[in-house]
Amino acid sequence: MKTGDLLIIGGNEEKCKKGDILAAFIKLSKKMPGPVGILPAASKIPEQVSSDYKKVFSSLGAEDLIVIDASSKAKAETQSTLDAVSELSALFITGGDQKRLSDFIRGTSLHRLLTERWRSGMLIGGTSAGASIMGKTMIIYSEMKSNDDHLFIEMGKGFGFVDSLLIDQHFSQRGRFGRLIGAVAENKELMGIGIDENTAILVSENKFKVIGEHQVFVIDGNSGTLVDSVKTERGGEEMTITDFKLHTLTSGYSFDLTSRKILSGKEELK
Template sequence: MPSPAVDGQKRGYVIPIGGAEEKIDNPEILSKFVELAGGREAKICVIPTASRLEDTGSRYETLFRDLGAGQADSLPIAERSDAQDETHLDIIENATAIFITGGNQLRLSTILGGTPVAKAIRQANARGAHVGGTSAGAAIISQHMIAGGNVGIVPTEDGVNLAPGMGLINTVVVDQHFNERNRLARLLSAVSYNPFLVGVGLDENTAAFIDEDNIFTVVGSGAITVVDPSDIEYSSMAEARRGEALTLLNLKVHILASGARYDISNRIAHID
């Protein structure tokens, strides 16, 4: 669950990104992230844990500095013992924004789950620090995380594997590389398990900037597909056999391109 808000302070933005965000030519998502973080005053902390590449953290340090961030530090957290380190916790506590890189979301959940670093990230967000994540880093942000699942359109009873995520947001399940990897089936499977969830499918180079009121704005070149199961009239999920196509009546779907907005709490889409 999200940490409770700190008295008199607004929660920071939560910013899932669908992966493959533009880094050089027109890096509008990363630029907006640096701007929100404070620009020259920014202290950005990079969590490269999802990646097995040595240079992922230093690459984002350089990117953020090139985009005008005053400070950007990557924390070398590669195993659970690293996620207790006091120096790391100090940096997170003082950060204006935290960025979680891509890689494998099960590395994030298995290495960070239940550690002081995970708690510090939630507390930082509650006091106003912004938390962004791309690809695996976007998946880990929500309470219920998609760890894997089937490709395609039509959902099945066994079409998605959910795992507990970091819990910065609760009522949303996020998927990434959405259009590029044809992931509607697994998102539909996830929301039809329990219609309290809203499904948010992020295309590559596309981000949801979720503000403290749980309203997000779409930034980037792709779309965000929102699947709202709240008016669902019938689902065969509980009766279906493994692998069998499901019947789901009355799903609401929105396709949201750059500039469109979605109110997660009230489940309303806007274009202004």
């Protein structure tokens, strides 16, 4: 059976009838029967976030919406939560803090069920923190240390729907190129995907297509080399790297995750 699609959004998507990304999510959700679930566990204001998405999804034609409460590991283990998720046609994971998602859900019965349902064809969408959590490995936090201008990056574990991808969001808007290429240099088995705001990738099997307003960046270190890593006087780390590949895509373009090349329709770009 074909796995479900993944709609991975860079955050700050348009929440209106003309918003291409959320309209695409609701359209795709109708491929299977059942309600659309909203998972706001990443947010510290889950009621407000859920209410906002219920309004926009209703305006886009969703008729049956339910909120999945998984704001603790205990709630992620309850039978009522598992029963609700078992009936969904699609699940939307809101923004907030991806560490909360990992702390509350990763390794629980809910996590195992989400993986099983996705493998059975259920659509899963996520924005901002809900985008980062899609990978097996994710960036939890980064900070520029002012005492030596060193970028500190904290890594963590995600849900693992796309094992080979390291997803970063709000990418151009928050200047995150440095942190993503640094993370890929330290984890060369991963391909870095930086997604701008109001932009998304729709992952279907081994390809993704870009939709939305801005760009998606692909950082491929598979053939590259981490030449050197130097510790600064204050414990920071600076790298010399070479032969990394960079791809940038705008709306309508697709990328083959197996060949690691941009596609235009069914034709490969030379």
